[in-house]
Amino acid sequence: MTTDTIAAISTAQGRSGIGVVRLSGPDARSIATRMLRLRDDLAPNHARFASIIDEHGARIDAGVVTWFAAPHSYTGEDVVEIAAHGSPVVLEWIVRRAITLGARAARPGEFTERAFLNHRIDLTQAEAVRDLIDAQTLEQARVAAEQVGGSLAARIRPAKENIIALIAEMEAGIDFAEDDIDTLPSEAIVERLNAVRAPMEELLASFAYGRVLHAGVKMAIIGRPNAGKSSLFNRLVESDRAIVTAIAGTTRDVVSERVSLGGIPVELMDTAGLREATDEVERIGIARSQQAMAEADIVLLVLDAEAGINEEERHLIGAMRNRSLLIVQNKIDLLGSDHTDDATLNALSESLGHYTATHRVSAKTGEGIEDLRAAILNLLRGSAVQERSGVLTNVRQQQAVHRSVDGLHRAHQAATSNLPHEMLLLDIYEALRGMDELTGETTPDDVLGLIFSTFCIGK
Ligand SMILES: Nc1nc2c(ncn2[C@@H]2O[C@H](COP(=O)(O)OP(=O)(O)OP(=O)(O)O)[C@@H](O)[C@H]2O)c(=O)[nH]1
Numbered sequence: 171m172t173t174d175t176i177a178a179i180s181t182a183q184g185r186s187g188i189g190v191v192r193l194s195g196p197d198a199r200s201i202a203t204r205m206l207r208l209r210d211d212l213a214p215n216h217a218r219f220a221s222i223i224d225e226h227g228a229r230i231d232a233g234v235v236t237w238f239a240a241p242h243s244y245t246g247e248d249v250v251e252i253a254a255h256g257s258p259v260v261l262e263w264i265v266r267r268a269i270t271l272g273a274r275a276a277r278p279g280e281f282t283e284r285a286f287l288n289h290r291i292d293l294t295q296a297e298a299v300r301d302l303i304d305a306q307t308l309e310q311a312r313v314a315a316e317q318v319g320g321s322l323a324a325r326i327r328p329a330k331e332n333i334i335a336l337i338a339e340m341e342a343g344i345d346f347a348e349d350d351i352d353t354l355p356s357e358a359i360v361e362r363l364n365a366v367r368a369p370m371e372e373l374l375a376s377f378a379y380g381r382v383l384h385a386g387v388k389m390a391i392i393g394r395p396n397a398g399k400s401s402l403f404n405r406l407v408e409s410d411r412a413i414v415t416a417i418a419g420t421t422r423d424v425v426s427e428r429v430s431l432g433g434i435p436v437e438l439m440d441t442a443g444l445r446e447a448t449d450e451v452e453r454i455g456i457a458r459s460q461q462a463m464a465e466a467d468i469v470l471l472v473l474d475a476e477a478g479i480n481e482e483e484r485h486l487i488g489a490m491r492n493r494s495l496l497i498v499q500n501k502i503d504l505l506g507s508d509h510t511d512d513a514t515l516n517a518l519s520e521s522l523g524h525y526t527a528t529h530r531v532s533a534k535t536g537e538g539i540e541d542l543r544a545a546i547l548n549l550l551r552g553s554a555v556q557e558r559s560g561v562l563t564n565v566r567q568q569q570a571v572h573r574s575v576d577g578l579h580r581a582h583q584a585a586t587s588n589l590p591h592e593m594l595l596l597d598i599y600e601a602l603r604g605m606d607e608l609t610g611e612t613t614p615d616d617v618l619g620l621i622f623s624t625f626c627i628g629k
C-alpha cells in the first residue's frame with residue numbers, strides 16, 4: 171500500500187460546467203475536510219454539499235463531495251472527489267490547497283496505477299481504461315468497456331488454471347519420483363497441453379481484429395484522372411470535402427479524412443490521378459499518390475466503368491497481388507439501366523481472375539455505395555470474427571500471449587519426443603509466464619511505468 175496521498179484535476183482542461191478534483195491515499199479524507207465546510211459529515215459513497223474554503227474560512231466555491239472509503243474505491247485507497255464549478259482557476263486552486271495540506275500532484279495515470287498495484291484491476295483492465303478514454307468510435311469504447319470489466323483476464327483464466335494444475339501434478343511427479351507416485355504419461359500431458367493451447371491460439375488470432383479496431387487503418391483511393399476518386403471519397407466521408415470537376419487532374423495533393431466504418435477508424439486518402447504529369451505540381455502530387463498507395467493498408471482502385479480498363483491499370487492490379495485491394499467500377503449510371511449484365515463489366519471481372527469481386531458503384535447517384543462500405547468492412551475485419559469479449563488490443567498483450575503459445579508449442583514437442591519432465595516443465599512455466607505477463611503479474615516496473623505514462627493526468 172502506498173503511504174502518500176495524490177491529487178489531480180480529473181476532468182478535461184478548460185472551462186466547463188463542473189470540474190472534478192480527485193484525491194487518493196490515506197490522508198485524502200482529512201485533507202479534503204480541511205478545505206471544506208460541510209453541513210453533514212462525509213460518509214462512504216454519499217454525496218455531500220460543501221463550501222470549498224480557503225485557510226481563512228472564506229468561501230472559494232461550492233460543490234458536491236463524495237468519499238469512497240478504502241478498499242471500496244477506484245484505487246483501493248480512500249478516495250475523495252470534489253466536484254466544483256469547472257473553472258480552471260478554482261480547480262487548480264483546490265489542487266494547490268491539497269498539496270499545501272500534504273498531498274502530492276499525481277502523475278499521469280497514477281490513480282489507475284494504484285488501482286493496479288492494490289490489485290483492484292489487472293494490467294489489461296488498466297490498459298482498457300486508457301483505451302476507453304481514448305476511444306474515437308463507439309465500437310472501440312464498447313470493446314474497451316468490456317475489457318475494463320475484466321473480459322480478457324476471464325478469457326485466459328480457465329487456461330491458466332489448467333496450466334497451474336498440470337504444473338502441480340508434474341512437479342509432484344518429479345519430487346516424489348522415489349515415493350512411487352505415478353508420473354503423468356506423455357499422452358495425458360499432450361492432451362492437456364492441447365486443451366490449453368487451442369483457446370490461447372484463438373486469443374492470439376483475436377489480435378487481427380483488436381489491432382484494426384485499436385489503431386485503425388489507412389485506405390488510399392487511387393486511379394486514373396477523372397475516374398471519380400474524389401467523388402467516391404466524398405461519398406464515403408459523407409461531405410463535399412474534396413474538389414470534384416470534369417477536368418482531369420483536379421486533385422493535386424493527398425486529401426485525407428478520418429471516418430468510422432463499423433466502428434473501425436479509417437483514414438481515407440483521396441489522391442491525384444495517376445498519369446504522365448503535365449507540370450511540376452502534378453508530378454509532385456502523383457509522387458504523393460504513390461506514397462499514399464505504399465503506406466495504405468487497403469487500396470481502393472477506381473476504374474471508369476464506361477472507359478473500361480487500360481494497360482496501366484491492369485499492371486497496377488498485377489503489382490497489388492499481395493496487398494489488400496478493392497476494385498471499384500465507378501460511373502455505372504452511364505451504362506444504362508441494365509448494367510448488371512453489362513458485357514464490358516463482366517469481361518473485366520473475368521479477366522481479373524483473383525479479383526473477380528469488383529464493386530460497381532455510381533459516386534454520382536450513390537448506387538452500390540452501401541455494398542462497397544460492407545465490402546470494405548469485411549476486408550478490415552479480415553478473417554477475424556468480430557469479437558467483443560476479450561480481444562488483444564495492443565502489441566504488449568499480443569507478445570505476452572505469443573510467449574505463452576510458444577511455450578505451449580515447445581512443451582508439446584518435448585512431450586511427444588518423451589523428453590524428461592524437468593525439461594518439459596521449463597516450457598510450461600514459460601507458457602504460464604506469458605499469461606502472467608498479460609495480466610501484469612510479472613511485468614517489470616519500468617514497463618509498468620511506460621504503460622501508465624500514456625494515461626491522462628487525473629485518471
Ligand atoms: N456520371 C457520373 N459521373 C461521375 C461519377 N463519379 C464522378 N463523376 C464525374 O467525373 C468527373 C471527375 O470526377 P472526380 O471525382 O473529380 O474524379 P477524380 O478521379 O477525383 O479526378 P482527378 O482528381 O482529376 O484525378 C466529374 O465531372 C464528376 O462529376 C459517376 O459515378 N457517374
Ligand SMILES: [Mg+2]
Pocket residue numbers: 399400401412413414420421441442443
Ligand atoms: Mg480528384
